[in-house]
Amino acid sequence: MKSDLDTPLYAETQIFRTLTGAGWNGNTQSLRLLAHKGEALRRRWEAECNYAWAGNSDHYKASTKALAREIATMAQGFGLSLFLQGDCRGVPVYVAMTPLDDQSYERDGQPLFWQE
Numbered sequence: 030m031k032s033d034l035d036t037p038l039y040a041e042t043q044i045f046r047t048l049t050g051a052g053w054n055g056n057t058q059s060l061r062l063l064a065h066k067g068e069a070l071r072r073r074w075e076a077e078c079n080y081a082w083a084g085n086s087d088h089y090k091a092s093t094k095a096l097a098r099e100i101a102t103m104a105q106g107f108g109l110s111l112f113l114q115g116d117c118r119g120v121p122v123y124v125a126m127t128p129l130d131d132q133s134y135e136r137d138g139q140p141l142f143w144q145e
Contacts, residue, residue: 034061039144047139048109051126059107060124064141066100067113067122075117112138 038044038060045057073093076083083089097113104111104124112129114121123129123138 034058034065036061036143038064039140039142044139044141048124048126053108053126055107055109059103059109060141063100063104063107063109063111063122063124064143066096066103067120067141068143070096070100070113071117071121074115074121078117 037057041057041060044060048055048060070093073083073089073096077090077093078084100113100122101111104122108126109124110126110128112123112125112131112134114123114134120140120142122141123134124141125134125138127137129138
């Protein structure tokens, strides 16, 4: 999966239009940065699921939680609501202008990822 911050996200134009249409004043670089950090988080979740050295390490888990907090802080700073979808097989970062939860993120959130 690409993570180059110069590469557009999947459906980036549509995501940008949806967010700006809802009042967001951000830019695509902010979305790409959230996606980039989200991909790092997804890889950490994947390691925790697949490798004992990660899944049994309090230090690794604490670092993963710190990265999730960093992403949440960034999203808030960008003026976005955030939902982190914790299944390592899917898109980790969803954003919107309205609050998201586990019942609404797929319907109301914008998934931030690069198409493979």
